[in-house]
Amino acid sequence: MSLQAMDSSHVALVSLKLEVGLFDTYRCDRTINLGLSLANMSKALKCANNDDTCMLKYEENEGDSIVFTFADPKRDKTQDVTVKMMDIDSEHLGIPDQDYAVVCEMPAAEFQKTCKDLSTFSDSLNITATKAGIVFTGKGDIGSSVVTYSPSSSADDENEAVTLEVKEPVNVNFSIKYMNQFTKATALSDRVRLSLCNDVPVVVEYPIEENGFLRFYLAPKIDDDDNME
Amino acid sequence: MRVATKRLATTVCNDRSAAASPSSDVENNADIIMIPPTAAKSKKLTSSTSTTKTKKGANTVPSHKITEFFQVRRSSRKTGKKIDEEAKDALRDRIVNGTNEKLLEIYKDSVKGRGIRTTTNFDKGDFVVEYRGEMMEYSQAKLIEQQYSNDEDIGSYMFFFEYNNKKWCIDATKESKWKGRLINHSVLRPNLKTKVVEFNGSHHLILVAKRPIAEGEELLYDYGDRSAETIAKNPWLVNT
Helix, strand or coil: CEEEEECCCCCEEEEEECCHHHCCCCCCCCCCCCCCCHHHHHHHHCCCCCCCEEEEECCCCCCCEEEEEEEECCCCEEEEEEEECCCCHHHCECCCCCCCCEEEEEEHHHHHHHHHHHHCCCCEEEEEEECCEEEEEEECCCCEEEEEECCCCCCCCHHHCCEEEECCCEEEEEEHHHHHHHHHHHHHCCEEEEEECCCCCEEEEEEECCCEEEEEEECCECCHHHHHC | CHHHHHHHHHHHHHHCCCCCCCCHHHHCCCCCCCCCHHHHHHHHHHHHHHHHHCCCCHHHCCECCHHHCCCECCCCCCCHHHHHHHHHHHHHHHHHHCHHHHHEEEEEECCCEEEEEECCCECCCCEEEECCCEEEEHHHHHHHHHHHHCCCCCCCCEEEEEECCEEEEEECCCCCCCHHHHCEECCCCCCEEEEEEEECCEEEEEEEECCCECCCCECEECCCCCCHHHHHHCCHHHHC
8 A cells, every 4th residue: 555645835745655464454456546635634543542453445436435444452442434535636746766876774763863953953954975974964043063974884783873875976955844754754663764866856765564665755955056047 | 834744744653553642733734735836835936035145045945846856647547448549539630630641652553553552561450541532322422423434534433331231432533632542452462451430420431451561562452342243344353
């Protein structure tokens, strides 16, 4: 099951993929696109308790809505929440395959802290990566924060390592505000992967189990040069 | 916009029953997807142009849009019906505009007179050319045929056929630029067959490739007339 959504200003895109194996039961007779307003979907999901199981159900012949069934096996309780669908045909983006010049993996919590620290100084995050290391810079009027990671080959714990693959150096700017939103997904995964290329959206990916993922795509900031045009 | 992304993240966390607790500003009821982006964007742009001029730095520079990088995807999956419709529309355009005419050339044969050669390859089933002339009903055609028969100089360009249980005729006797009328007959080795197609109530007699046809081949189809009278007059109908 895949989910895609953009923010209202169309700067960021989220793409979620959950493998069939993650579900207790999964049935899908044919590929189908279902459009939901995130606001309405979150209303439905908020009805759930933490230990509930959730079942999503859509029947083609039963109108234009999706049923979320939350079940609490301990109390033998179920709750059906029905959410109206919406037409989002024009909102679905094709994400082209891209060979990224830089791929960096690090502990998700580490990335979260780096972004948070930078955001206290700046609205803008500069990422510079070379073979020597990856540098996150936030410069503002009151000061700056510069975080440098040199690829650690000696790290004891695989989960703590910062790995860096650099085909070509990159230097890109992003809005830190979005990054901070993305790092809310830190709870999902120990590791985060950043894929970067000059002048294309960055991918912030949180793996989910084997082949699933939550990916955030963020368009770069407009360069000064661009603004002059 | 901030709300939206925040909501994205929280929604997903919730979905996974993860530890992250919903943050308070999720309560804000902005419509996430349907806000027209232009308003927000243009506002940002105007403010930023002024700030960058005053060299306040990159902090206030807006971001590109993700849609500049990723195109809206129109599903490329089509239903069989849709594909058929599109093929039919394409065929109609080719017939009506006579686009295939320029793929064919007239050549002279010492025995047969004029004939038509293709300057391109056709696959089996491809539309090749329309037999174009004046479409008329059988009764009218018979009268005209009678008149023509009085004049020895007039060749036979009348194509009789049946469609929807009704007899029709296309009279291509009049010289025209349409090459379908010049295609010669062969019963033994034809490479075209006739087919009637209908668009918006009017029907057309077309010739489609019976087998793959290579560039330079003469186009031939079976005229189909087997009446004893015409065969007696035109023995080539059965032996070419």
